[in-house]
Structures are given as structure tokens and as C-alpha cells.
Amino acid sequence: MRYMKVLFLLVSVFAAGNTFAQTVQEPYEVGVWHGFRNAAVSFTFDDGCSNQFAVAIPLFNEFGFRLTLFTLTRTDWAGLPDWTVLNNAAAQGHEVAAHSLSHTTFAGMSEADQMKELSECQNDINSHIPGNQCITFAYPYCALGNKSLVADYYLAARICSGVIEPKTPRDFMAISSIVCGTEGSVKTADHFLSRAGSAIRTNGWCIYLLHGIDNDGGWSPVTSEVLRETCQLFHEQQNDFWVDTFGNVSRYIKERDDVSVAELSADDSTIVVQITDTLSDTLFNHALTFRRPLPAGWIAAVAAQNDSPVVSQIKAINFIPHIQFDAVPDGGDVVISRRSEVRVYEQTFPIPVKPxxxxxxxxxxxxxxxxxxxxxxxxxxxxxxxxxxxxxxxxxxxxxxxxxxxxxxxxxxxxxxxxxxxxxxxxxxxxxxxxxxxx
Ligand SMILES: [Zn+2]
Missing domain, CATH: 2.60.40.1930 (Macroglobulin (MG2) domain)
Known part of the structure; x- marks a missing residue:
């Protein structure tokens, strides 16, 4: 109950904060996507088919990718959720999100019943997975319900109209996805890559909808070989594609479109930057990626936020060295410190597949x-x-x-x-x- 109230409050705060626009002082830039990648990609899995846990999660872990599990909390035919397994997935950074209680279509459903589906599914998930924030929803059968009701409980909701979303979706309560597997248009690893490739041209967001894997009995299956090959391709092109959960990408967009960046002070060795937003810090705590050119004469620098080092690196953009760093809006001032040598960048990414x-x-x-x-x-x-x-x-x-x-x-x-x-x-x-x- 407590979670639901908090979330409701946060969503209201977001709605009120929508009038604030991004203000990023020059020469700073905020990445359209994390790491200044060219497109965002989310893999969403519905209905709790068994190989999502046995195959997809270990595979995605291997490549350092996180996925979204749209979960039915009270449906017998899909098997009731294994909360231990879901808790483990959440602890590894995967998103456990809502797909309703009963998998009944919202088309024609009464508002009272829609509210029950929306609120109790969210409650089930948050009460079984402490610390997980259930913030996104997938409509059963991709059939739209009452969007303003959905917005009372969730930041973003997914349908499946088969298009690439722009960098800011037109409607967060009806975000498109692309059906994969035998019944969909995306069947091979090349199909996966080419749909995401089309997102690069618009700096867009490509969301895949998957169900079964191999012979687990789930709808429209893909093979584990195709899934592995797909992870491999996205891994090889990790400079282009940001692969993360539906919820994390949603949060990134809202923070990015609201963030303010201002330089507080700068001297020969230290630059202090203030990064803020008008959103709730409990929910909107995803790191955004920023960059600025290094001042003349600087060869390297590192960044820290609130006195703790953050992920930062030096990158040449049009032959000009920049410092690129991650920071959470409202997470404390960012201090950029001059260095005479670049330190080894400590990467959280797993070991590369090839040199x-x-x-x-x-x-x-x-x-x-x-x-x-x-x-x-x-x-x-x-x-x-x-x-x-x-x-x-x-x-x-x-x-x-x-x-x-x-x-x-x-x-x-x-x-x-x-x-x-x-x-x-x-x-x-x-x-x-x-x-x-x-x-
Ligand atoms: Zn479903």
C-alpha cells in the first residue's frame, strides 16, 4: 500500500513538472541516450514463459544487458509467479514490471475493473519484491485501456504497434513495441539488428516484445540461438546501442528532458557543475550522461559527484578532447578535476568477447x-x-x-x-x- 501511494505522488509530481524544459548551459551537452549512444533498445518479455528465466536472464547477464519481465500476478494458465526467481532477477538489475492480474483485455473493461488490475498487480509486485519499483505496465493483448487511469499508477505503458519510438515518445501511455518470434516481423538476429538500426537514424527507441523461447510453450517463440546471436550483435555495437530496461529508458527520457546544467565555478584545476531537475528524486535517480570539451591545456580529467568518483572517460569528439561523465540530477555537485594522465577506466561491463x-x-x-x-x-x-x-x-x-x-x-x-x-x-x-x- 505504501508503495502505491508513493508512486501515485511521484506520478503527480511528474505531471506538474512537465512544464519545465531542459536548460543545459554551454558548452555542456546531455546525451540523448546513456553514454551518448545513438539509439536505445529494450527487450521486454511477457507472460513469464519459463525459458525467460532459464535461458534469457543468464544470457543477458553474460552480455551485461538488462531486460524487462512484464509479469502476470494472478493468472493460473501462465503459472503463478515464482517470486524467488523474480527477486533474483530484480537483484541483478532486471526490471519486474506489471502485465495485469488476469490477462483480460482492457478493451471494454469497466473503469473499476481496470483500476483493480492496475493497482493490485503493482501492489503484488512491490510487496513481493522489496526495493523494486514497479513503474511500467504492458496492456494485455496490446489493447489500450483508459490511459489516464494507467497514468495514475505507471510512468509508461507498452502496446505493440510495430514502430520505432522517437527520442521522446509522443504518448508515454501508449509506447510501441515490435512483436518478435514466429508470429512477428522479427525472427532472426539480422531482423533484430536492422530494426534497431533504423532507430539510429532518428535517435529513437526500439522496443522488442518477446514471449516464448525454444520449446517452452510460450506464444511466438524465438530460438535461444537467435537470442544469443542478437545479444552478440548488440554487444559488438555497444557504442551505437544503449540496451536497458523499459523502465530505465523511460526514466532517462523524463530526466533528460527536464534537466538543468549550470557551471558554478571554474579555475585552472577544478570545475564545479550543478545538475538538477524538478522531478522526484526517489524515482528519478537514473544517471544521465554529460560531456564538455576539456579546457585548453588539459590533457585529462576525472569527475566525481557528491565526493564519490563517477564513471567518466576522455573522448575525442571532432578531434577535440571531451570529458564524458555520468551524473544523477539532484545527486550533488559534480567536480571535474584536471589530471596529467588518464587513469585506467574501470569498466563495469563484462569481459569483451574479442579483443x-x-x-x-x-x-x-x-x-x-x-x-x-x-x-x-x-x-x-x-x-x-x-x-x-x-x-x-x-x-x-x-x-x-x-x-x-x-x-x-x-x-x-x-x-x-x-x-x-x-x-x-x-x-x-x-x-x-x-x-x-x-x-
Ligand atoms: Zn501477455
Whole structure:
């Protein structure tokens, strides 16, 4: 009961806060999507089909992706929810959301019955999963109900009209999804990727609707092979696609469209930034991603919010080094501190599937630049700089390293300006890129 009241209050606060527009002071930018990715992607699973737990959750965990489980709380044919399993899923960051009590269509249902379905399903979930915020809803059979009633309980509600949503959905109470599997238009990993690819062009949000997996008896099944291949493709293109839950993407959008960013002070070593919004902090506590160019003369920096380090990295945007960082609106002032060297970026992402050599930053550069790479397994690795004639300029790394992300700073001495190569070599792979040293 307590949860429901709180949520109702939050939703009212949001409705009132809707008149506030985003105000981001130059030269700051807020990412349309987390990590300044080009599109958001959500995988939503309905009806609690058994392989969603046995197959999809372990698979998504492997790739560091989170999914949404639209749950029926009192339906016999789907099997009553296994709250232990759902609690585990929520603890791993997956979203447990509402799909009604009985899976009865809302079309033609009385308002009193719709309210009962909406409120009691939310109550069931929140009371069985302490700490979980049940904030989104999927209409049974994708049939719209009374949207203003739904908005009293939920931030966002899902239908399935098969289109890509724009970066801010036209109607949060009728967000589209795309039906996958044997009965839908998305059957193969290539189909998954191409629909999400079309979201890139509009900076949009692509939401998939899945039920059965393999032979679990669920409607419109996909195979676990297709699901694995799909995760693999999205993992390989993680710079383009932000894969997260329906609820997290909904919260990101509302915070992003409401956020205010203002620089409070700046000197030669420290910049203080204030990031606020007008939304309720209990519910709207998802980190947004921001960036700004580094001040002239700075080669690197780190960010902290409320005295704790936040995820930050240096990235070259149009050859200009930027600091990109995550911060929660109303989470305390952000302090950007100048550094003389880039630290190894501590990535929460799991071990990459194959080795990656990323473009150095800044590039072009003078006096120094950082080269980062990801190793899929531990082992002996060398990273060497060559000139275009193949002459070795400097061995930067030649040692055993653990799997994960590594960074090293290259500061040339006594070399001419121009193009150079850097080559990462380990057991079974050789990766090479170019960089430009300015005289
Ligand atoms: Zn359903």
C-alpha cells in the first residue's frame, strides 16, 4: 500500500513538472541516450514463459544487458509467479514490471475493473519484491485501456504497434513495441539488428516484445540461438546501442528532458557543475550522461559527484578532447578535476568477447595521447608504435595482462610530426590503428 501511494505522488509530481524544459548551459551537452549512444533498445518479455528465466536472464547477464519481465500476478494458465526467481532477477538489475492480474483485455473493461488490475498487480509486485519499483505496465493483448487511469499508477505503458519510438515518445501511455518470434516481423538476429538500426537514424527507441523461447510453450517463440546471436550483435555495437530496461529508458527520457546544467565555478584545476531537475528524486535517480570539451591545456580529467568518483572517460569528439561523465540530477555537485594522465577506466561491463583496440584520444595530439584496448582473455600482449615505414618508435606494453580494459599514455619524444601506427598483438590477434602527432 505504501508503495502505491508513493508512486501515485511521484506520478503527480511528474505531471506538474512537465512544464519545465531542459536548460543545459554551454558548452555542456546531455546525451540523448546513456553514454551518448545513438539509439536505445529494450527487450521486454511477457507472460513469464519459463525459458525467460532459464535461458534469457543468464544470457543477458553474460552480455551485461538488462531486460524487462512484464509479469502476470494472478493468472493460473501462465503459472503463478515464482517470486524467488523474480527477486533474483530484480537483484541483478532486471526490471519486474506489471502485465495485469488476469490477462483480460482492457478493451471494454469497466473503469473499476481496470483500476483493480492496475493497482493490485503493482501492489503484488512491490510487496513481493522489496526495493523494486514497479513503474511500467504492458496492456494485455496490446489493447489500450483508459490511459489516464494507467497514468495514475505507471510512468509508461507498452502496446505493440510495430514502430520505432522517437527520442521522446509522443504518448508515454501508449509506447510501441515490435512483436518478435514466429508470429512477428522479427525472427532472426539480422531482423533484430536492422530494426534497431533504423532507430539510429532518428535517435529513437526500439522496443522488442518477446514471449516464448525454444520449446517452452510460450506464444511466438524465438530460438535461444537467435537470442544469443542478437545479444552478440548488440554487444559488438555497444557504442551505437544503449540496451536497458523499459523502465530505465523511460526514466532517462523524463530526466533528460527536464534537466538543468549550470557551471558554478571554474579555475585552472577544478570545475564545479550543478545538475538538477524538478522531478522526484526517489524515482528519478537514473544517471544521465554529460560531456564538455576539456579546457585548453588539459590533457585529462576525472569527475566525481557528491565526493564519490563517477564513471567518466576522455573522448575525442571532432578531434577535440571531451570529458564524458555520468551524473544523477539532484545527486550533488559534480567536480571535474584536471589530471596529467588518464587513469585506467574501470569498466563495469563484462569481459569483451574479442579483443578491441580503440582510437587513441585525443587525436590528433600533442604532447600526449591515450590508447585503450580491451582483452577478452588474459595473456602476453604487446602494444607498439611504428612509423609508416614500419620502424619501431616505442614499445608501450610488453607484458602479461588480465582480461578487461587497459589504457596507456603515449608521449613521444624527438619524433617528427605526422602519421604513426600503433599495433596491439597477442595470442591469435593483431590489431592496428593510425594516429596523427602534431609537430
Ligand atoms: Zn501477455
Amino acid at each position: 578491441v583496440l580503440t582510437q587513441n584520444f585525443p587525436n590528433p595530439f600533442n604532447p600526449g595521447t591515450t590508447i585503450s584496448f580491451e582483452l577478452s582473455q588474459s595473456g602476453r600482449v604487446s602494444l607498439t608504435v611504428f612509423d609508416l615505414l614500419g620502424r619501431e618508435i616505442k614499445a608501450l606494453v610488453d607484458q602479461d595482462l588480465a582480461a578487461g580494459v587497459h589504457s596507456v599514455v603515449f608521449r613521444p619524444e624527438n619524433i617528427a610530426g605526422g602519421m604513426y601506427l600503433y599495433r596491439l598483438q597477442g595470442e591469435g590477434f593483431l590489431l592496428q590503428r593510425k594516429m596523427l602527432f602534431l609537430p
